[in-house]
Amino acid sequence: MINSNDGWMNEPRVIINTQVDHNMLGIKKADNGEYEDAIDEFTKVLSQNPNDVNAYFSRATLKVRIGDIEGARRDFEMSENCHHNNKLALEEYPLL
Numbered sequence: 001m002i003n004s005n006d007g008w009m010n011e012p013r014v015i016i017n018t019q020v021d022h023n024m025l026g027i028k029k030a031d032n033g034e035y036e037d038a039i040d041e042f043t044k045v046l047s048q049n050p051n052d053v054n055a056y057f058s059r060a061t062l063k064v065r066i067g068d069i070e071g072a073r074r075d076f077e078m079s080e081n082c083h084h085n086n087k088l089a090l091e092e093y094p095l096l
Contacts (some may be wrong), residue, residue: 001066004017018048019045022042023041023042023054023055025036026042026055029041030058033063035062039063042055052082056078056079059075060074061074
């Protein structure tokens with residue numbers, strides 16, 4: 001039997017499961033300076049959509065911030081491979 005005094009029913013639960021949810025959470029974490037957590041969120045986006053150019057680009061930019069230059073290079077390359085006309089990736093990649 002469920003006891004309404006247990007408290008668990010009164011706590012709001014948020015389920016983050018969609019690509020959009022992970023993308024928004026990644027942006028929020030990046031804005032808060034939580035770069036590694038943001039990278040994890042963009043990785044979750046990519047697990048749901050491996051051709052998401054913006055997720056690769058966002059993750060690459062964050063990898064630069066934490067000093068993972070090789071990882072950033074790979075993500076910029078993937079971003080460009082997913083969309084050959086991705087102007088941002090083409091501009092940033094030569095800088096690495």
